[in-house]
Amino acid sequence: MKINLRIFTFMFIALCASAVSGAEPIKSAITGHGFVADFYCTEGSSPKPGILFLGGSEGGKLEHHLPEFFATNGYAVLSLAYFKAEGLPDTLEMVPLEYFDKAIGWLTDNQKIQHGGIVVYGASKGAELALLLASKKSEIKGVIAVAPSSVVWQGMPKAFWPPPQPRSSWSLQEKPVPFVPYDYSMRFDPGDPLAIYKFYKQSLTQKESVEKAAIEVEKIHGPVLLLSGHDDGLWPSEEMGDAICKRLQEKAFKYKVEHVKYNDAGHTLNEYYMLGGTPEGNRKARIDSTGRMLEFLKMVNKSISGDAEKLHR
Numbered sequence: 508m509k510i511n512l513r514i515f516t517f518m519f520i521a522l523c524a525s526a527v528s529g530a531e532p533i534k535s536a537i538t539g540h541g542f543v544a545d546f547y548c549t550e551g552s553s554p555k556p557g558i559l560f561l562g563g564s565e566g567g568k569l570e571h572h573l574p575e576f577f578a579t580n581g582y583a584v585l586s587l588a589y590f591k592a593e594g595l596p597d598t599l600e601m602v603p604l605e606y607f608d609k610a611i612g613w614l615t616d617n618q619k620i621q622h623g624g625i626v627v628y629g630a631s632k633g634a635e636l637a638l639l640l641a642s643k644k645s646e647i648k649g650v651i652a653v654a655p656s657s658v659v660w661q662g663m664p665k666a667f668w669p670p671p672q673p674r675s676s677w678s679l680q681e682k683p684v685p686f687v688p689y690d691y692s693m694r695f696d697p698g699d700p701l702a703i704y705k706f707y708k709q710s711l712t713q714k715e716s717v718e719k720a721a722i723e724v725e726k727i728h729g730p731v732l733l734l735s736g737h738d739d740g741l742w743p744s745e746e747m748g749d750a751i752c753k754r755l756q757e758k759a760f761k762y763k764v765e766h767v768k769y770n771d772a773g774h775t776l777n778e779y780y781m782l783g784g785t786p787e788g789n790r791k792a793r794i795d796s797t798g799r800m801l802e803f804l805k806m807v808n809k810s811i812s813g814d815a816e817k818l819h820r
Contacts, residue, residue, distance in 0.1 A: 532578035534571070541609040543588040543595060545569050547578035548619045555808050556624035556648065557614045558584040559607075559640075563631035564599060564663060566591030573628075580801060583619035585610060589636070599632065600662030601678040604643065611646055624648055624811040626729075626804060631741070631774065632676070635660065638751070639677065639684070641727040648729035649807040651800055654774050655733050656742070657750040658711075658720040659686045668695075685719040687711065700740065704783075707742035724751050725758035729810075732765050732803045734796045736772035740783025744774065763806075767799060 530549035537544045558577055562570045566588070574584040587610050590596045595606075614625060626649040629637030634652035639659060641647040662676040670691045675683035690710040696702050711717055724731070733751060735744040748766045755764050771788025773781050776796050778789040 530579060532575045534575075537585070537613070540613055542606065542613075543569075543592045544610060545571065545574070545586045546583070546617075547571075547574045547586065548583040549578055549581065552581045552583070552619065554619060554621040555582050556626050556804065556811060557617060557620035558582050558804075559611065559614060559625055559627045559637075559647070560584050560586040561589070561627065561629040561633035561636050562586070563629075563633045566599070576797075577628075577804075580804075582804060583614075583617060585614045598662065598664055599676055600664060600674045601683060602662075602676060603681070604640065604677055604679045604684070607640055607644075611640075611644060615646055621808070621811055624807065626651065626807055628653075628800075630654055632656075632660075632663075634744075635676070635722070638722050638724055638727070638731075641729075641731075642723045643726070645728050647727070648811065649803065650727060650729070650731045651734070651803060652731070652748075653734045653776060653796070654739060654741070654744040655735065655748050655751060656744070657722060657724075657747040657754070658717055659684050659722060660707075660710075660720075661686050661688045685716075687713060687716045687720045704740055704742060708746075711743065711746075721754065722751075724755055725760050727760075727762070729807065730763040730765075730803070731755070732767070732799065734767050734776060734792075734799070735769070736774060736776055736784050736789070736792060737768055737770050738772060738783040738785075738788070739774045740781075741774040765799075765803075767796065769795070 532547045535546045537546050560574050569586045569588055574586045577584045589602055590599050625647050627637040627647050628651045630653040635656035637650050637652050641650045661673045664671045673688040675686040677684040693709045733748040735748045745768050752766050769792035771785045772792035773783025775782055776792040778786045781789055
């Protein structure tokens with residue numbers, strides 16, 4: 508069930524050329540601060556909200572295409588590894604949320620960052636993490652979640668069969684964050700291209716676990732942009748995105764929320780590495796979603812600069 512999403516954002520830099528500042532991004536490996544990350548920025552850029560960039564189940568290999576793209580548009584980006592890197596857990600299980608405190612603090616204090624402004628970006632498992640972190644960290648003022656999850660899931664062990672002892676993906680104060688365990692009652696057919704999707708879909712029928720594991724997105728301190736493909740072949744991101752919106756509406760969330768759903772697009776919203784959808788549908792989703800992310804960042808930037816009404820409905 509392990510899916511390598513390194514190419515999730517491949518070729519994003521090539522589009523929206525007119526929006527790019529033209530400055531070459533500067534990449535620095537960050538060491539000695541208690542976390543594993545690469546930092547991207549450009550010379551002479553004015554302070555804007557910083558971006559905490561979270562990859563997915565690919566693990567310690569840090570993504571660089573999209574962080575470089577954001578950097579060329581004037582945003583400082585901290586691309587953070589959180590497992591399968593030196594000094595980090597080998598598997599995506601019981602990853603301590605405290606680990607992210609140092610990275611958030613480092614980014615908040617960076618002179619390239621506008622005071623009080625962090626946006627967290629996450630895709631797939633990174634989207635699950637981004638929403639969870641934002642619900643607990645007031646320093647985060649906006650969330651971009653690609654292929655989002657409305658719940659915390661069981662972690663990703665080295666082997667899924669035979670069924671292992673279920674453990675949460677995340678921990679807090681050494682205790683597991685409530686999670687939805689995988690439902691192994693359904694026959695898993697590795698020859699079925701939708702087998703993993705059906706596995707997650709079946710697991711979401713565990714109503715009690717889903718209720719306990721629901722991410723408290725109403726506690727997020729800023730706007731939320733959700734991007735999902737109608738034909739997601741990995742997990743039901745569109746359904747979970749709708750569940751997030753429903754919860755926010757029920758909780759009278761005061762910030763702007765947008766859930767953009769792309770027909771004929773899959774998990775990656777990218778035609779270069781598809782997990783569902785058609786090449787043309789994913790191509791259109793890639794182009795449109797990139798533009799929407801830039802507009803979202805501009806909105807957060809304006810709000811932090813004093814144009815607060817831009818954040819609210």
